[in-house]
Amino acid sequence: MWQVTSEIHPLTSVMLHRPGHELENLVPRYLEDLLFDEIPWLQRAQEEHDGFARVLRQRGAQVHYLFDLLEDIFRVPHVKEQIIKAHLAYTRLFHPDVRSAVYEYLLQLPHKSTLTMLTAGLAKKDVAQFKQHRTLSDLTADSYPFYLDPMPSMYFTRDHGAVIGGKVLLGSMFSAARKRETIFLDMLQKHHPLFQQQAMGRWLDDELPAGLEGGDVLVLNERSICLGLSERTTEEAIEVAAQQLLVEKQALDTILVIQIPARRSFMHLDTVFTMVDGDKFLLFPGISHQIQVYRLTRGAGGRVKAEMVDSLRRGLAEALGLSDVEIIHSGGGDPITAAREQWGDSTNCLAVAPGVVVVYNRNQATNRVLQRHGVEVIEIEGSELVRGRGGPRCMSLPLSRHYE
Numbered sequence: 001m002w003q004v005t006s007e008i009h010p011l012t013s014v015m016l017h018r019p020g021h022e023l024e025n026l027v028p029r030y031l032e033d034l035l036f037d038e039i040p041w042l043q044r045a046q047e048e049h050d051g052f053a054r055v056l057r058q059r060g061a062q063v064h065y066l067f068d069l070l071e072d073i074f075r076v077p078h079v080k081e082q083i084i085k086a087h088l089a090y091t092r093l094f095h096p097d098v099r100s101a102v103y104e105y106l107l108q109l110p111h112k113s114t115l116t117m118l119t120a121g122l123a124k125k126d127v128a129q130f131k132q133h134r135t136l137s138d139l140t141a142d143s144y145p146f147y148l149d150p151m152p153s154m155y156f157t158r159d160h161g162a163v164i165g166g167k168v169l170l171g172s173m174f175s176a177a178r179k180r181e182t183i184f185l186d187m188l189q190k191h192h193p194l195f196q197q198q199a200m201g202r203w204l205d206d207e208l209p210a211g212l213e214g215g216d217v218l219v220l221n222e223r224s225i226c227l228g229l230s231e232r233t234t235e236e237a238i239e240v241a242a243q244q245l246l247v248e249k250q251a252l253d254t255i256l257v258i259q260i261p262a263r264r265s266f267m268h269l270d271t272v273f274t275m276v277d278g279d280k281f282l283l284f285p286g287i288s289h290q291i292q293v294y295r296l297t298r299g300a301g302g303r304v305k306a307e308m309v310d311s312l313r314r315g316l317a318e319a320l321g322l323s324d325v326e327i328i329h330s331g332g333g334d335p336i337t338a339a340r341e342q343w344g345d346s347t348n349c350l351a352v353a354p355g356v357v358v359v360y361n362r363n364q365a366t367n368r369v370l371q372r373h374g375v376e377v378i379e380i381e382g383s384e385l386v387r388g389r390g391g392p393r394c395m396s397l398p399l400s401r402h403y404e
Contacts, residue, residue, distance in 0.1 A: 002198040002400040003166040005222045007275035008351040009401035010060060016053055016396060017066040017155045019045045019385075021120035025150035034152055034177050038387040045384040049155065052358070052380050052392065059352045059378070064194070064399065066157065067115055070184060073191040074111040081107065086183045087118055090176075091148060101127050102147050118180075121150035153178055156390045157397040158270070160185040162217040164225060165251060168202045169241065174211025174232040185397075198400075203251065204244055212237035215268030215394060218275060223252055224319040228269025229259040242296045242304045250298070254319050258312065259292040265343065270393050272347055276375050277355040279322055282366075283312075284342045285329040295319075328373050332365035341366050345382075348391025352378070358392040360385075 002013060023042045026034060053063050074080045084106045093099045105127045106114050117126075123145050153159070160182050161171040168189050173179045189195050189202055216228030225245075227238050238257060245252045258269055266272050272284040292308070293315045299305030309315035316325045330346045331338020338346075346363035349370075359367055361379035370377050380392065 004163040008354045010353045013400035019155045022150045022152045025121045040384040040387040121146045122148035156394040159213040162214045172208035209236040224254040226256045231262040255296040257294040274349045330366040345391030350392035
């Protein structure tokens, strides 16, 4: 059975998305809207991502590619139609002729081409032959060329949701540019044989308020998780999830909420804080005095009890049932180096086993600090991948970790 009850147990199954043509539809004019600061070079990004997947396989993980899984369920009657309609529900297409033409165009394409168009963006010029007459959108192609926006952040599969225990917590994306990404995980959980064979249901039946993204979910153990209160995860979504997970389904005993500055440079908890061993965590020291920690537990009367915790170390230790934990600071003790390497996702480590993490090789000072604290570091190249503002943890959605 697929299940995840820790950040650090040996990784056995993981879902990735290899960067594709969506990166080629990034142009300077729309970078801010699509949440990018730079334009990655696709060929090199793919080579780097292949190296990342190779390392995961070498460490014993089975790699499932998002597109391969989606092609499987496109063969299930009506699933392709459902996925297309779900994407159209998030678009700004108002004219019924345009919506109909886009739907028919995507439906008649080979499955892989449909998936490519959904993620890479659907250009107005591609749909012209399916339209009965010209509309204003045809005349404005020079100002904005797409009917469906590109989704360049797709390779950060972590944000689409999280596996907690043996079920999926489907994410609720905060930004309009990313809302369509969770459609794929939603449909895979409902229709793919692998998910059915693993009896992988979902924790919440209803959609969460915006937003709760997977980069803000850290699974500490069988009964405790951390949730980041960040730029992209809100109090409202955390409260809804807590009511379900703590009170109604009693799946957890403790949710530790870690509030970090709501800034673009710290978009998720895992961009500044990750678990690297059973009692060790890596933290960007630039925010160490700006963190607030809260504990959510089951309270009286079917309500969630919320209380402040006086320190991050104390909150983590109590949730893990330990006397203390070790907080390792990134950057080697130098604030300039720490800030520069945090921008390059030095703290966004992916643990593949207790005390064994995958990191970008560019963050040399932080990697040396981890090694000095007894953590095995597996370095990968990521000079192009990092341009999307994400590291090894962001690029991976663990489906299963083996409990030894």
